[in-house]
Amino acid sequence: MDDYKATVTAVPESLRKATTYLQSQVRDDGHWCAEVKSNTTVTSEYITLLYALNLPVPDGPEPWISWIVSEQKFDGSWGPAPDIPGDISETVEAYFALKILGLDPENQVMRKAKSWILVNGGVARVRIFTRIYLACFGLFPWSSIPELPPEFIFMPVAAPCSIYYMASWARATVVPLLLISHHRPVFALPNGRNENNTYLDEIWCDRGINKNVPYTTSLWTMAWQLDVTSVACTVVDKALRYANGMRSTPWRLAARRRCLEWILERQEEDGGWAGIFPPMHGGVLALYLEGHYSTDPKSPFQRGIAGLEGFIWTDDRGKRMQACVSPVWDTILSSIGLLDAGLPGDNEYIVRSNAWLLARQDKDHGAQSPGDWRALNPNLIPGAISFEYFNKWTPDVDDTAALILAFVKKEPSSIDSDSVVRAIQWILGMQNADGGWGAFDRENNKLFFNQIPFSDMESMCDPSTADVTGRVIEAFGLVMEKHSKISRSFEKFLLTQSIRDAMKESANRGIDYLFREQEQSGSWYGRWGSNYLYGTSNVLCGLSNAHFIDNSRAGLINESIKRGVDWLVNVQNTDGGWGECLETYARPTLAGQGKSTASQTGWALMGVLTLLAVTDITVRRGVQYLLSTQREDGAWIEREFTGVGFPNHFYLGYVYYPHYFAMMGLGRYASLCGLKVFEDVPG
Template identity: 40%
Template sequence: MDPDQSQETRDFSRPPEHLLNQSLSLAMDYTWDKMQLEEHWRDEALCNVTITTEQVFLFQCLGKTPIPDAELYKRYILSEQKEDGSWPIATKCHGDISTSCEAYLALKILGLSPSCQEMTKARQFILKAGGVAKARILTRISFARFGLFHWDAAPHLPAELILLPPSLKFNIYRLSSQARSTLIPLLVITHHRPVYALPNGRSADNDFIDELWVDPTGKMTSHYSRSSLFSPREIDPTELLFSGLDTALSYLGGLRRFPLRKKALRYCIQWILNNLEPPGDCPGISPPVHNNILALLLEGFSQNSPMVKLGMEAIERFTHQDETGKRLQSCVSPVWDTALMTRAICDSGWNKHDARLEKSHYNNFGPGVDDSVVVLLSMLHQNSSNIESDTVARAAMWICGMQNSDGGWGAFSNNYNQWLNKTPLKALRHSSTADLTGHVLEAFGMVLNIASRKSSEDLGSRLAQTKVLGAIVTASQRAVRYLAQEQEGFGPWYGCWGASYLYATSAAVSGLAWFADGDNWVKEMIASAVSWIKEVQNLDGGWGEGLESCNDQQMAGRGPSTPSHTAWAIMCLLEELDPDDASIRAGINHLLAEQQDVSLKREGASWEELNYAGTDSLGSLYLRSQVSSHYFPIMALGRYKKAMLCTYSN
């Protein structure tokens, strides 16, 4: 339990049916109110200020001064500053050195005086934390573009990486699709090593933020930690190897005069152009678009060229403006949000054949395992006859093909490469995760269950072929073994796309439950997880988990209750326990009590979530979305209602 929570006790009474129905009815009113263009759902994905600071940096690089909407950007960045002068990677987290350095530079570019109170407090925090020399790799690269870091203080990223064949252990296709979108334009930028002007002019050794250096004469600080490389107790051969390669590349001038460099740069630009969505952005994410624009300009495109203008227009579509100012979203997720909202609607007891649920959505260039799985689940929940669709068979086979060698799944690519953690590119890696593997198992379990109730004649699709179902069975067996290996000794699983243990544990149990019949091994895994879930329930009946659990196992399942964490816990318990279990009743009562009118149109009600419960990259980028804290509670309430009806009608 969270030691700081209020002493409100759990309500173990059975929730009145009329309150449950009323809650779901209000939630559904809000659901349809939030539907966009009568075809999909999506909401702003709130993240930290670095996404917005990169927008400010781009305008400065392009010479667009005064920067458009400068006061709005300034107002937003200041609104996120903590009392100690820092900026965190997520709300309620401690201040982060890299985020704070980027915010400070952006505010100074936007015209805020270094002597004002906000900048003074920010500067004091940064210096106390070790100064700008402690900033992360991507921050160093951003600052090097203005001469605030020497380019040699950032990793050497030879453009020839794009020429390495997929057969080699190290190539760009060992990274996720999002990572490739980030890395490839950086290969072009780090080749050219541009230095753009700041308000004080253009200089390769610019003193614009020298006040953030503990020692401004030491700007050649290495991005590798010498203590971690050469301490006898912590030495790592792989990290040492990449440090040596980086040093060698430095002596060789980063291979910028290598005969294949022109070809490599041409390949990079072609890759960027080929992988842009028609509106000009990368698949659903904004950060790479900034670097795409700079890469194109450095390779001869003009600011008036169609592709550059398209990129600028795409970036603007990611912006959001309200009373706190103007900010940039890191991503949009209409496929994910629409699929999960569809599933919530089906769980709520709403008419599954509502015409508004019949519309489909697609993702052209960047299909992800996570999106594909939730779409598959929503299709099967909406109508089990969809199993006869060729789409289901093709999606299932594709997902099988994306399974990693360890038996799990990552979000974007088959890239189980732990050694990438030892490189400067470690933030760009997406390996297998228990939460996504659990989602896949749930989808595959549902497919096999529906298929078992139909004859091969009824299954008039490719799914009826032994090859497809056989592949699903084999992949599922490997996934169960993966989850067995990944389960923590005290019961839960560690996740990635929701923070952190509660989300992954709910997903893993929901998947394993389809394979528990007659398998005591799987039953023991589920029982251990359920026992842990009950142990960490808060006194108010809900569940919560802070982002500290991402780095501290002792914080697993501990934190103030949130709608999302409570819903995940309830859905997990419903897989194993009688719906009239005291813990489940207390959780349902907590969700009913926390529902409130948060609709601008005052139509319906939802759940407000101020904590960040989602993540796009553990340790660097966390997300918060109002729509996700809406559909997960609906799922929990709907499944509870169905379970109660089934239990007591029997």
């Protein structure tokens, strides 16, 4: 018991230090935004794009070389995350970018990279996206890339293969690629312009003698495997190739024009598209190829370049490109972290951050509000928020559910505000038929897209996921809890009985979905965070709030919670923390295994606190791990990536994750212990 008392005594000071640190990081207008770390691919692709367009590299080559070189692994490769083995596509792209930037091929960095590339199959082994980037310089034949006819844009929304059944990130990337594929550009390199350029022949295993590398397995193999969808997609691709990609059709010009219109109307205020690098890279290149190059700063082309520049991050390691920026996400979660730590809702940092968020919620445009989610959901009233500074076309469910949590934790009466009610109604309208929620779209589950020749990352769709669904249930539960405590003298609720009934029905369908998704181990898969620790935490936080929605299912819910908590208890590390390696996406048997991190320990601690007492040894050890790993300045820092872009392919390191998730875990522990962290602290 003395150990318990010592732990409890240490928590308030830890939370106060953590709060001071987070407050020191706030931007002038009240929001938070840290670097979103990723691998070197987006930086490499940015460098080669600038070279293709004959544009200068900001601040010269050296800071870019410095950062790319610093990310090289000991074996000479570059990989998706710090502790993940090297990737052939990423390593080829990094080698190409460094060579473009002027690094001598005889430099040790380049020689090690070359050796690793050749041992691992050479350029011939790269994925489709890398093939496309190389083909733009004559380094890979366009004949070895799937056909992408611009006429695809004309597919009606009702058609199963409409672009609106692709995930938002895929859709925004594919439309520019339709134009790039039409033009099949070949840009000059230092050794000249050539459709069979030898600039990278030293990293082809056969010195580039045969670059016509198939991009699919043979039709016979697919047929033998009874893979009907892949056979059909490959047959269509071969027919398109036989017809020269339909380039001679009378409607090609109209298709190109429609693609261009689609791109231009979705360009955001900052010049970017969809808030992520791939559509921005493709959008700029498509505009250039369609004759929209301009030196006018207000032109779509120059605005696109400026949008890319807005993603550049610079520090003492050099310069790099971010895959995205996370101001809304960081601000919402920082606000929740501060509130969970015990900071009152009227604290100036909370007030300013909530005001900043409120200004970015999509609730002022009425029926004409933009958004690709409208294609399959035209009558839904807007009320969502996006992850980035500028991304009005693709707001998401996860941010919007988290926004509800932040607003209601700050001020319980906000459940009857226009902002919260609009967010609830939008989320209700985004629920899938299976009861779950995806991230950006409704019913975005045509998984055959993952089998087309173009898709070798298997991330073309946005179906329901347990982690997003869990957060929605948590938000709905919190709203219903606060509603039950509001004075009944209120008669004119915006949160009407019909909306509350819809929330109950929707939540029950979501809970059924979560029951079905629970693994035999008791855990849940995490799509947007690594991996089963993230999914399990989100679901447990949701299910623990579910009894405020419908207490009639308490038995089933409690049983599901117990299985999830038991799994978390069983995978706790000997140091008291929790960790899970990214390899679990390829090898689920590794679920819950990995080096302890503050972010994952924060997730797990929130999860176990839904059932276990604060005196439980599992809880105490988790709290002690966070206390022992906090820095003197109050921060938690980790090098591991615990965010996920595309499982098995692209991972993210959110710099603030270890900090605000640790605060949430410790804050909820402190609350359950009855601690008043800021009772006697001014501000």
